Amino acid sequence: AGVIVEPVQGEGGVTPADPEFLAGLRALCDETGALLIFDEVQCGLGRTGTLWAHEQYGVTPDVMTLAKPLAGGLPMGAILLTQSVADAIVPGDHGSTFAAGPLVSAVAQAVLGQINTPQFLELVRANGRYLEERLRRDVAAGPLITEVRGRGMMWGLVSVPPAAEIVAQARNHGLIILVAGPNVVRLLPPLTISRDEIDLLVERLAQTLSNFQ
Structure with missing residues (x-):
């Protein structure tokens, strides 16, 4: 089981989450064993003034999705996992036929190098x-x-x-x-x-x- 939310809603009205709400979700996920998943496709990568929007809340997810600005306009998405979640995945469990393109991967590395300063x-x-x-x-x-x-x-x-x-x-x-x-x-x-x-x-x-x- 898992709970997925945006720290700052995009399509839902540009609504920043209440800190108590995200902290409460983290506590409930810890209590029940569910994964807390943050969608930072729109609010991540510097958009809100920190590399990731959830940094401003002091709440760490188990899984985080990111895309759109990651490769400076080229099509790319990625998923970040805590070590405990990553340990449950073996090669072949996660991937796609268009994954790991060398061009967009190089662009993403350059974009991150510019933003993450x-x-x-x-x-x-x-x-x-x-x-x-x-x-x-x-x-x-x-x-x-x-x-x-x-x-x-x-x-x-x-x-x-x-x-x-x-x-x-x-x-x-x-x-x-x-x-x-x-x-x-x-x-x-x-x-x-x-x-x-x-x-x-x-x-x-x-x-x-x-x-x-």
């Missing part, structure tokens, strides 16, 4: 704080955005207008953004975004929302 992750955290400040001050100050939630470079804006309508209007202002539910606009900027680009993002978001007033 204190300087890079601190830059993501600092720019994430700046983005949050700008969103709260210049986008969520009016009545159309009721909540700003997330961390690092992963943010959800809870909106009064349908999120899909905001996303459609944003394209007219040169923004490609996403929905994360009927009333959540999802922002996933590049981890390398600059302060000037953040200012432009916020400016165009504000222009987009002005169409609904």
Whole structure:
């Protein structure tokens, strides 16, 4: 048996888990012998300001999934296991016909080398704080955005207008953004975004929302 959760939900509304919730899951899994599985496909690899989002909770999973940014846009997924789980697997139990491609593996190694440095992750955290400040001050100050939630470079804006309508209007202002539910606009900027680009993002978001007033 196992329990799988995202430390920060992506499609589910960009909702960071409560620390007590994850700690409680860890305790229940330890008590029952179930595996705790974290899906960090979207929130991992520096997206929230630490290499893995669960680092911010002090809770360690037994299994973790990762993909998408791992190979810088090339198709790749991976799974990480604790030693006790890995000891239960023998060669042939886990794999796929497209696994272990040398090109994407080399790219993934290079990507990890870039992301997994204190300087890079601190830059993501600092720019994430700046983005949050700008969103709260210049986008969520009016009545159309009721909540700003997330961390690092992963943010959800809870909106009064349908999120899909905001996303459609944003394209007219040169923004490609996403929905994360009927009333959540999802922002996933590049981890390398600059302060000037953040200012432009916020400016165009504000222009987009002005169409609904």
